[in-house]
Amino acid sequence: MRTQDLAQLSTRAFKTNPMRTWLTILGMGVGTGAVVVLVGLGFGLQQIILEQIVFGETLLSLGVSATGAQNLELNSETVATFEANEHVLDAAPLARFPALVTYKGLTGNLFVQGAEPPYIRYAGVVASAGEVFTDEDLGNDTEIMLSPAVLKLFGIEDDKMTDFVGEKVKFRLLVPESEGSDQINEIFIDKEYTVKGITKEEGVLNALMMLPELRSHVGIEEYERIQVRVDSNEFLVTVEEELIEAGYRVTALSKTVEQASKIFQGVQAVLATFGGIALLVSAIGMFNTMTVTLLERTKEIGIMRTIGAAPKDIKWLFVSESVIVGFLGGVSGIVMGVALGVIVNFMLNVAASQFGGESVKLFSFPLGFLVFIALFSAVVGYLTGIFPAKRASTLNPLDAIRYE
Amino acid sequence: MAKPLIICRDLDIIYNKGKSNEFKALSGASTDIYEGEYIILFGASGSGKSTLMYSIQGSLPPGNGTMLIGGEDIYAISIEDRVYFQRYVMGIIFQQFNLIPSLTVLDNVALPMIFANKDKATRNRRAQSLLDRFGVGAVSHKITPMLSGGQQQRVSVARSMVNDPKILLADEPTGNLDSVSTQQVMDKIDEINTFDRRTVIMVSHNAAHLSYAHRVYYLKDGAIVREVVNPQRKQIKPVKEGETIVTELEQLARLFPYDSIETLRVKSLVNFLTQDYTFDQLERMERTVKFFMNGKIDRDALIKTLILPYERGGVGVPERDARRMATTSSKMLNQADDIRRFRKNHDQPHVFFDQHKLAERLRDHLLKTNRMKLSQKQDANLVEIIADRVVGVSNEVTFHERLEKGITTGGLALSEKESDDVARYFEKLIAQGVDVSYKS
Numbered sequence: 001m002r003t004q005d006l007a008q009l010s011t012r013a014f015k016t017n018p019m020r021t022w023l024t025i026l027g028m029g030v031g032t033g034a035v036v037v038l039v040g041l042g043f044g045l046q047q048i049i050l051e052q053i054v055f056g057e058t059l060l061s062l063g064v065s066a067t068g069a070q071n072l073e074l075n076s077e078t079v080a081t082f083e084a085n086e087h088v089l090d091a092a093p094l095a096r097f098p099a100l101v102t103y104k105g106l107t108g109n110l111f112v113q114g115a116e117p118p119y120i121r122y123a124g125v126v127a128s129a130g131e132v133f134t135d136e137d138l139g140n141d142t143e144i145m146l147s148p149a150v151l152k153l154f155g156i157e158d159d160k161m162t163d164f165v166g167e168k169v170k171f172r173l174l175v176p177e178s179e180g181s182d183q184i185n186e187i188f189i190d191k192e193y194t195v196k197g198i199t200k201e202e203g204v205l206n207a208l209m210m211l212p213e214l215r216s217h218v219g220i221e222e223y224e225r226i227q228v229r230v231d232s233n234e235f236l237v238t239v240e241e242e243l244i245e246a247g248y249r250v251t252a253l254s255k256t257v258e259q260a261s262k263i264f265q266g267v268q269a270v271l272a273t274f275g276g277i278a279l280l281v282s283a284i285g286m287f288n289t290m291t292v293t294l295l296e297r298t299k300e301i302g303i304m305r306t307i308g309a310a311p312k313d314i315k316w317l318f319v320s321e322s323v324i325v326g327f328l329g330g331v332s333g334i335v336m337g338v339a340l341g342v343i344v345n346f347m348l349n350v351a352a353s354q355f356g357g358e359s360v361k362l363f364s365f366p367l368g369f370l371v372f373i374a375l376f377s378a379v380v381g382y383l384t385g386i387f388p389a390k391r392a393s394t395l396n397p398l399d400a401i402r403y404e
Numbered sequence: 405m406a407k408p409l410i411i412c413r414d415l416d417i418i419y420n421k422g423k424s425n426e427f428k429a430l431s432g433a434s435t436d437i438y439e440g441e442y443i444i445l446f447g448a449s450g451s452g453k454s455t456l457m458y459s460i461q462g463s464l465p466p467g468n469g470t471m472l473i474g475g476e477d478i479y480a481i482s483i484e485d486r487v488y489f490q491r492y493v494m495g496i497i498f499q500q501f502n503l504i505p506s507l508t509v510l511d512n513v514a515l516p517m518i519f520a521n522k523d524k525a526t527r528n529r530r531a532q533s534l535l536d537r538f539g540v541g542a543v544s545h546k547i548t549p550m551l552s553g554g555q556q557q558r559v560s561v562a563r564s565m566v567n568d569p570k571i572l573l574a575d576e577p578t579g580n581l582d583s584v585s586t587q588q589v590m591d592k593i594d595e596i597n598t599f600d601r602r603t604v605i606m607v608s609h610n611a612a613h614l615s616y617a618h619r620v621y622y623l624k625d626g627a628i629v630r631e632v633v634n635p636q637r638k639q640i641k642p643v644k645e646g647e648t649i650v651t652e653l654e655q656l657a658r659l660f661p662y663d664s665i666e667t668l669r670v671k672s673l674v675n676f677l678t679q680d681y682t683f684d685q686l687e688r689m690e691r692t693v694k695f696f697m698n699g700k701i702d703r704d705a706l707i708k709t710l711i712l713p714y715e716r717g718g719v720g721v722p723e724r725d726a727r728r729m730a731t732t733s734s735k736m737l738n739q740a741d742d743i744r745r746f747r748k749n750h751d752q753p754h755v756f757f758d759q760h761k762l763a764e765r766l767r768d769h770l771l772k773t774n775r776m777k778l779s780q781k782q783d784a785n786l787v788e789i790i791a792d793r794v795v796g797v798s799n800e801v802t803f804h805e806r807l808e809k810g811i812t813t814g815g816l817a818l819s820e821k822e823s824d825d826v827a828r829y830f831e832k833l834i835a836q837g838v839d840v841s842y843k844s
Binding site (some may be wrong): 308312 | 461465483484487490491492495496498502503504505506509515516519520521523524563564567638760806
């Protein structure tokens with residue numbers, strides 16, 4: 001039988017029994033629609049989270065620190081060495097000193113960190129209140145950022161965090177007199193710094209100021225960390241391995257992102273399972289319809305067999321009908337699922353802009369995923385059709401023709 | 405000597421084998437069918453005639469025996485290979501037409517060509533030309549439920565011929581058709597046999613069709629009980645001289661298709677004992693009387709035909725007998741009209757007086773024919789008895805009884821011989837004059 005004849009014969013049900021055919025398609029559509037919406041939600045959530053933690057440059061940078069064991073030092077020369085690597089665009093250091101912080105007569109221990117704006121970019125520092133240092137802040141000598149734990153030190157509740165921005169604090173740096181010595185010099189910075197922002201670092205007591213400002217108070221010979229910006233994703237691992245081989249400890253945010261992705265794959269799997277159950281239910285419904293169709297067409301099968309249809313012709317008639325129904329079900333499911341996602345996104349964004357929130361894309365539908373769903377639904381159609389089709393093709397034509 | 409196109413040997417077909425409702429539909433059937441033959445498988449329902457046909461068609465694998473078509477054992481090959489025979493060697497038409505209602509007439513006819521991978525232009529051209537040939541070309545774009553039964557069957561004849569098969573199988577093709585459509589379809593099938601030279605195998609229980617066939621296989625209870633050659637058609641099957649001769653039994657078999665050979669032999673003998681005329685004469689006489697009854701010929705023509713010698717197309721009855729027959733039959737037909745009138749007015753009470761007169765006239769016919777004279781009381785009673793019988797209050801037996809009963813109890817007190825004659829004659833009149841509605 002020719003393909004076009006097969007297509008024509010197997011789509012007769014749209015004319016002879018349009019109601020049932022479209023309802024079957026709708027059933028399949030609702031099932032695949034559920035999969036599309038739920039998996040789309042998974043994709044959306046993943047993207048939101050990644051967008052929160054991932055800035056392009058952050059993903060492409062490596063945090064390098066020295067391991068005590070090999071007596072490696074991080075200093076200006078190290079920075080220059082790193083920058084000499086052809087795959088490294090830039091290397092930005094971070095210096096750190098223990099210090100005492102004073103706020104309204106209360107004093108506590110923390111670390112004062114000094115870094116330049118590129119480091120802040122590469123490390124992906126974000127503010128939970130106030131603002132982050134930007135590239136213009138290189139010469140800023142009046143403002144600092146604090147980690148949330150410092151606020152706890154002063155007995156500030158989390159919900160008062162925003163109010164703390166703009167407060168003034170003072171520092172006394174604790175600098176060892178010389179390397180390996182126990183003697184500590186206290187350097188008192190006679191200057192009040194304004195709190196520009198609160199970072200999101202948890203569990204550490206840190207204050208962050210611009211490196212030039214820190215350097216103006218204390219000589220810096222050794223750095224705590226260097227953020228290495230790699231030029232592209234493909235060399236990230238190469239550079240990382242080189243650094244590790246050289247004896248440095250390397251942390252990469254991309255690792256964290258990978259882990260987050262894995263978690264979200266898990267979330268997606270769970271969502272897809274629920275969608276899959278809906279799809280299974282509709283597939284069973286479709287299977288049922290195909291079986292009923294078989295009974296209904298028994299006589300017709302008998303007629304076709306006696307006038308010269310081969311058993312495999314009968315089989316392909318049934319299979320192609322269910323593949324077409326399954327595929328159309330998939331397409332309608334995609335349309336329904338995407339439409340629902342887009343509508344919910346739109347409503348959320350309208351609501352978000354009403355309440356001054358940020359607009360988000362809760363649902364996301366990558367094209368590849370939609371194509372997969374369309375093909376998959378055709379496969380489901382094939383699977384639901386093949387069993388009734390096989391049975392139809394093995395019916396004895398004479399029994400079939402006498403079936404009423 | 406040409407080999408048969410279809411050879412089936414010792415075919416046994418058992419339905420539901422091994423189950424409690426096991427049923428042997430065919431046992432030991434053997435047939436040889438030659439190319440170009442018109443074969444009728446004849447029998448009552450349940451005789452196995454359709455079973456034999458579907459076994460030839462390839463849908464009923466036999467329990468025992470072989471089925472060779474064109475020398476190939478179609479049940480020794482795979483189902484997929486057997487499709488070749490169903491697609492290119494055999495065409496089939498059914499009693500229920502079995503067209504597919506969701507397709508147009510044209511697509512229905514083209515369907516076997518679709519399965520044969522023919523392109524659309526070729527098959528539409530072929531289908532349309534066949535539809536035109538069978539007189540249904542004008543409806544080719546309608547869907548089949550919009551067609552009459554006769555049209556549907558002609559469409560299915562077109563469908564059966566679309567792949568140009570050697571064999572046409574027909575399963576009671578006229579069973580669902582009126583007489584006009586039956587004639588059209590039978591003519592088309594005959595044309596396929598005589599003009600297109602296709603082998604036709606038809607399943608039928610209609611004896612009127614038997615004259616189309618070269619040979620008729622009579623089936624009864626799953627067995628072929630006899631094979632009858634139609635002397636009116638030139639045989640294709642080679643017959644050895646003297647092996648089978650055409651006898652009166654062949655003729656009788658067509659007249660009484662459901663009777664066994666033994667019954668037919670009895671009929672032949674009894675006919676000789678009781679009748680002055682042969683079956684051929686009787687058959688022709690029946691036809692002539694039918695024309696007379698229908699008013700197609702008048703009394704003189706009837707007499708002429710009866711007298712005319714058999715060889716010249718007449719019946720060959722002596723003139724005196726012919727005249728008597730004509731007189732009697734026209735008289736009886738006239739008197740039967742009175743019965744018809746009587747029954748027609750029966751439901752209308754205001755014409756009671758006329759009814760009484762009609763009954764009296766019927767009584768007079770009866771007395772005159774039997775040359776009887778009755779008393780006044782008897783006359784009155786006879787009118788009553790006649791009226792009761794004609795309207796159906798009494799049946800044949802009570803009518804007869806009342807003729808013999810005493811006069812005071814409403815009877816006529818006739819002798820047994822007299823009442824036999826009166827009753828016999830009157831029943832003949834009633835048979836002519838009462839409109840009956842039963843299917844022939």
